[in-house]
Amino acid sequence: MTPLASRSRPGSPPDGALLPDPLPPLTSALPRQPWPGPAGPRLWLVATAAHQETVTRYAPLVLDPAELARAEEFRRPGDRATYMCAHVGLRRLLGAHLGIAPRAVLVARAPCPCCGEPHGRPVLPGGRLHFSLSHCEGLSLIAVAATPVGVDIEPVPAPETVMEAADVLHPAESAELTALAPDPGAAAFARVWTRKEAYLKGIGVGLGADPSAEYVGSGPVPSAPAGWLLADVTVPAGHRAAVALRW
Template sequence: MAATDTGRLLVPRRLSGSRLDPPAAPRPAVPALWLVDTDEYRAYASRHAPDILDDQELAHAAQLVRAADRDAYACAHVALRLLLGAYLGVAAREVVVERAPCAHCDEPHGRPVVRGGGLHFSLSHCEGLSLLAFATTPVGVDVEPVPDPAAIAEVADVLHPREAAELAILPAPGRPPAFTRVWTRKEAYLKGTGVGLSADPAADYVGAGPVPASPPGWTLSDVLAPRGHHAAVALARLSDGA
């Protein structure tokens, strides 16, 4: 099942710690979105991670110092492999994730991809939550907690001048959620293009208002997220050669 469109927000499905029936494949122009709550999924991910994650993923998880980071990583990547396997029709551990050519130097350290190019995916996780997107064209996704006002002041230069102006006219209590809305849109788009934060985040305008401003060739949508968080997804349009 793809995400549900409520008019302004796309609503992801929640992945539970139970048997995963084969999900419906993503449709053109409609990403399939899945939300994973770490608290709900931790026991399942911990039990199945040794049989699902590859050696590199297990080693990376073991290197994380904080238990919360290990839990978030394990939940996100177990969910990713299970869903990729379900969409591709293979066992989760048999999914081969590679790196696309870098958008800057063409070396193989770009965004993660699966072989064949028929299915695109993106993953974002923060403490307590993971958001996954699957699509028939390049896709990027991001989920973030709303920061405190002091943190926003420190990163104000990452905004496009128009976005900064839009935030400046808001009452002080409305700026943190609006900033997070802008940032998730921006990061989802940059992840979708494959350049990530190696590009200047201030270069592209995505808007701070209720409706995203989509860059050329892309569709930006806000995603329904739990209280205290914002999320967004960026999808390349078929008509633009994606």
């Protein structure tokens, strides 16, 4: 695995200063996406299998009590391990960017754009650094950016799942998938869905909003809603991922 990309930035604290004992890198940096200009997000991938043993040992030193309690709620060991790896990796990245210990990172919730209640996207105090986290069993995707950002990673679903869920997409997206004879393509559906969920997480509403309201497209090039940039992210086979950035 490659070292944390933030470690190479001038002024970043050395890795060993963040914990009583140095914690091996938990993330591999993904290539920068082709954003117009220098303000694009930085992306990292966390592989659960590579770090599960280390994270189990260090999680009590990194995660806050609420995160530890949430981890215990997962019934499946694989889901629990992925959650802990994702959140330990996120805290270490944010701590390195902010120059503080990972457990000292304070995360709040922005007001929901729909109702104003405090269950919008996770935010850091000050608003100068934004992040997003998504995980499925075995993999987690993290984005850090200077403006609001959203990411999503999903396994490519079974064909029957596509048939059941395609009607919740934008009508034009559903038509595009229907045109993929003889059956809607599972990979194409996953591409649409990750783009859509990345955008909805970026604006802070998640799946509480109607997924059919915005068109993001199923083709090779995303169609980003106004004021946003969208890109697919290259991840391991059998998965699809996307990132959305406000600009």
